Amino acid sequence: MAAAPDQDNPPPRKLPRDARRSQLIEATIETMAQNGYARTTLTQVAKAAGLSHGLVNFHFQSKEGLLLETLLFLAEEYRQNWTEALAASGPSAPEELRALLEADFNPAICTPARLSAWCSFWGEAQSRPIYQERCGANDEEYNRRLEAICARMNAEHGYAVNPARAARVLRVVTEGVWLDMMTMTSPYDLTEAQATVMTAAAAFFPRHFTG
Structure with missing residues (x-):
């Protein structure tokens, strides 16, 4: 006798449209982590998601469309992450x-999968103009907030750093730690990654x- 359908966990083909798109984007992230930007195919993504190639085409029309939506998803996820962290922090x-x-x-x-996906996008020249056009404002907002906080450290606590340069160094160190975690043979864990960035903050x- 066939088992009754699980109402809380419908099979992939029965998921709502938005949930299925999210499922395909997550599968794309995992596939890019394994194969890189250029070698990722719709067939691989469909297999990773447990869906048909036709469903991938239905939602994204092409590999380029799927990769673009994945990049935009990662960019928005990143923006929401840091804005929510600021909202939850002390004043x-x-x-x-x-x-x-x-x-x-x-x-x-x-x-690891998200870091690898970001690395793939960063290394792919054709994704840069699209990213700047669609997501550049997010980066500018982040940079302004970071620079403004560094300026407040001067005004409120008596430091005398150049806010723009301090913010730039902290951003570059953070990006460098991400790259380290993606490329090192024996990458360090998140605790050590945070400690490394805090060492840079301690310099200013x-x-x-503390470092």
């Missing part, structure tokens, strides 16, 4: 700076951060 500049820097190592977004704001 002081040190609290906000710590929350912003720690947000990049939230286990929900800092996974030693009374509030």
Whole structure:
């Protein structure tokens, strides 16, 4: 006798449209982590998602469309992550700076597959103009917030750093740690990654951060 359908966990083909798109994007992230940007195919994504090739075409029309939607998904996920971290932090500049820097190592977004997908997009020249056109405003917002917090550290706590340069260094260090975690043979864990970035913060704001 056939088992009754699980109402809480419908089979992939029965999922709502938005849930199926999310499922395909997650499968794309995993596939890119294994194969890279150029070698990812719709067939591989469909297999990873447990769906038919036709369903992938139905939702995204082409590989380029699927990869673009995956990039936009990752960019929005990243933006939501750091804005929510700031909203949940205390109001002081040190609290906000710590929350912003720690947000990049939230286990929900800092996974091996997501880091590999980001690396694939960063290394693919054709994705850069599209990213800048569609997501550049997100980066500018992040940079402005980080620079403004560094300026508040000066005003409220007596530091005298160049806010734009301090923000740039902290951003570059964070991105460098992400790259380290993607490419090292024996990558360090999230705790060590956060500690590395806090060491950079301590160079600018030693009374509030430790290396």
